[in-house]
Amino acid sequence: MTERVERPRRGRQAEAERNDWLVLDAAREVFATRGAGAPIAAVAERAGVGMGSLYRRYGSKTELLRRLCMLAMEQSAGAAEAALAAPDAWDGLAGFVRTCVGFRSGALGPLAGAIETTPEMWEASRRGRDLLDAIVDRAHRDGGLREDVTALDVMWLIELFSRWGAARSSPEDDNARQRLLAIALDGLRARGTEPLPGTPPSVEHYVERWRYPGRVTQAIDSELA
Amino acid sequence: MTERVERPRRGRQAEAERNDWLVLDAAREVFATRGAGAPIAAVAERAGVGMGSLYRRYGSKTELLRRLCMLAMEQSAGAAEAALAAPDAWDGLAGFVRTCVGFRSGALGPLAGAIETTPEMWEASRRGRDLLDAIVDRAHRDGGLREDVTALDVMWLIELFSRWGAARSSPEDDNARQRLLAIALDGLRARGTEPLPGTPPSVEHYVERWRYPGRVTQAIDSELA
DNA sequence: GCTTATCGGAGTATTTCATTCCGATAGGAT
């Protein structure tokens, strides 16, 4: 799932690096399905790593969560660039959604509000939204995507599917999710159907959730200005 | 949201009954979004009711969860019967899904495994699945539903959307959910599209999650036999 | 005005969790 940078190490150092990825993958799985409240011990167990090893790399739970968010946003941005480079606009969009759901990019959602967002994170988030806007615009112009679907609809869709899955996910879960995703993507295609109900989702609503309780997060306010 | 049986009471008794529904609605909201691990206090607070009042009615958290499951399954069965009675097969199915998502019928999913399932619950679950089978069969025969979609796909779809929503859900959340649901339902319609990937979801997979850890749940085994 | 069912929430014992500490293990240098 996670892309590994192959830089050959030896012995203990190799194990350390391997563990790092194991932890990150496990953390994503655990926090995505059980929310930010999930215990660190669950991450360690799933990664097959001791608590000591985990804390050697991440000084606190918050640090791990932040790292996780950044990683997901970076991967998401990478996938977005690939989508824009795809020959067909619709295929690019569909592939982007599938990829993001694949590594549970939208799993950040439940984490919103549990950690104080750094300026760095805001920057990445902003960039991600801009890229998605571009993808959706292209698919609209190309006629592959039904025109009443907005970029934020797609965002929510990714989040919806990212959170799916039991605490202990199995291949069967993946299978079911793939099917539902295929159904949803099919529903996204341009076609003479009923217009979508309600109003387009707002950026304010999407962004507001990240406000960390108790402290003023200035970045949000400038974001919403 | 929840259908109330209007049996006029007076004064304190009326308040008691009103509280009962407040608690049930709040509990569904809380457990659906935060999982079975959510604190009882959160339910009380959301219902605007003291802990005392809550425990007067439900002797334990487990009892509340069980009651919640039964209620959701009963409401779901009611919606299913209405769907079968609908003039149009497709409209019946779509309405059923929307109704179930509306009262978060699929929110039972995350509760699976957290409580020991009673025979009564198995009975209701079984009945629900039979009804859904009938709805899906009818929609297939009628040609409105794409034929590679199974009843369990629909089941998972309902669960997917039932779990959606932030801890503190807002009208904006509902709006976004409605739109995504419209997209998904549109993807469900019969139409010359790519067949669904993977294999149809299995009953075993769906049912297995309800196995309560530590104790053998005989009903599951007979269910799977 | 009195009785009593019901209400809300503070209090308690228990559990869960984040974080720390340390003995064990095994690369890698001498």
Place this chain on the structure above:
DNA sequence: ATCCTATCGGAATGAAATACTCCGATAAGC
């Protein structure tokens, strides 16, 4: 071969969260 040290795993710890109980306050019904 042997010692040194980085890393590992998980038990120990103190703090926070949580299920559940208890009780004084409130107001309906007579």
